[in-house]
Amino acid sequence: MSLHRENVTWQREDGSWSIGFYTFTAPWEYGGDPDDYDYEWDVEYDLNSFWYLSTGHPTSDAAEDAYTRIHPNPGSTTILYWEHPDNREEIARLDAIAAEHRTRKAEFAAITAQWK
Template identity: 50%
Template sequence: MSLHRENVTWQSENGTWSIGFFAFEYPNREDYDHEWDVIYDNTRFWWLSSGHADPDAAMDAYCAQECNPGATTWIHWSKENSEEIARYGEMAAAFKAERASWAAACARPIWG
């Protein structure tokens, strides 16, 4: 089964591959299609996996937990792509920092 979600798979300068799925929300109406009527935020990820040997391994990491998204955009490392790849790297770092912050907050006792 597939469930379309916009994403990007990119190669870092060190040769490893990452995959990020763009954050999204549903429209504020009752008659939306949960697969196609979504509003994407291409400035942040809702799911990320990094450090893979190849793009297929990156996609497999996602599909092990979620439905097959159907397609991805692959961006191979090159000087011409370096700015775009750097932007995705910054988005990945922000994603990881946010998740680390959540984990730290969840590890604190609720009462004192």
């Protein structure tokens, strides 16, 4: 089974691989009839935020496997190699988004720990 979700897989300077799936919203979440929308395709992406992130993989395939172990196959990914100098600015941007994602996740974990 597959479920298209926009994502990117990138290689860091140290050779490790990361995969990030962009945060998305669906129009039916803000009113309207869900039956009027396609769950897979009628979504809007925030290309500056991840809802799923996995880092530190030895290969791009391993990064994708981390996602598909618990989620449907997204069908495709954009792959950015460190060895291509034209990718380095975008890789730096993705690393910054990843750092922000980890910070938000840690903050959420600290808040929910207080609930116990």
